[in-house]
Amino acid sequence: MNTLFSSSTFWIAYTLTNLVAVLLVTACYRRPVLARFSLALLFGWAGWFNIITVLETPWVYADFADYVVFPVYRWFILGPFEKITVPFILTIAAGQLFIAISMPMTGRLFRAGCLAGFLFSLAILPLGLGSAFPAMLFLALGFYRLSEHPGDHLLWKRKTNRRNQKHLQAN
Incomplete structure (x- = not known):
C-alpha cells in the first residue's frame, strides 16, 4: 500500500473531504446559491490541480490502483x-x-454542469478510498438536488423580488 494512504495525513484529508461533502450536500438543499458557488470553486481548483499534477508527475495516478473496488479498474489503471x-x-x-x-x-x-457533476461523481466512486468514498456519493446527491433547483439567475446577479421590481418600475 502506498505510504501516503496509510499515513495520518491521508486520513485527515479523507475526513475533511467527507465533512466538506456533507456540508455541500446540505447546502444544495438549504442554500443552493452557496452550494453552486462552492462547487464552482471546488471543481475549478480540482481541474487546475489535475492539470498541474498530470503535467509534472503523471505517474502518481497509478497509485489509485491500490484502492479500487472493481478489479477491472485496477487492470485499466495499471494497463x-x-x-x-x-x-x-x-x-x-x-x-x-x-x-x-x-x-x-x-x-x-x-x-x-449538474449532469456532468453527477456523472463524474458516480464514475469515480469505484476508486474507493482514492475518491474519498462516500464523499462522491454525497456530491452526486448534491448535483442531483441542484439539477432540480431553478438555477434561474447568474450567481453574480442579485435576484430581485417582485415587490422591489414594482417599486423600481414605478419610479
Whole structure:
C-alpha cells in the first residue's frame, strides 16, 4: 500500500473531504446559491490541480490502483491507462473546469454542469478510498438536488423580488 494512504495525513484529508461533502450536500438543499458557488470553486481548483499534477508527475495516478473496488479498474489503471495518462487526466480536468464554469450559469448550461457533476461523481466512486468514498456519493446527491433547483439567475446577479421590481418600475 502506498505510504501516503496509510499515513495520518491521508486520513485527515479523507475526513475533511467527507465533512466538506456533507456540508455541500446540505447546502444544495438549504442554500443552493452557496452550494453552486462552492462547487464552482471546488471543481475549478480540482481541474487546475489535475492539470498541474498530470503535467509534472503523471505517474502518481497509478497509485489509485491500490484502492479500487472493481478489479477491472485496477487492470485499466495499471494497463492501458499508463500509456494515456496525460490526455486522459487532461480530459477529466477539462470536465471539472466545465462543471466549475457551469455552476454560476443558468438554463441548459447550468443543468449540463449538474449532469456532468453527477456523472463524474458516480464514475469515480469505484476508486474507493482514492475518491474519498462516500464523499462522491454525497456530491452526486448534491448535483442531483441542484439539477432540480431553478438555477434561474447568474450567481453574480442579485435576484430581485417582485415587490422591489414594482417599486423600481414605478419610479
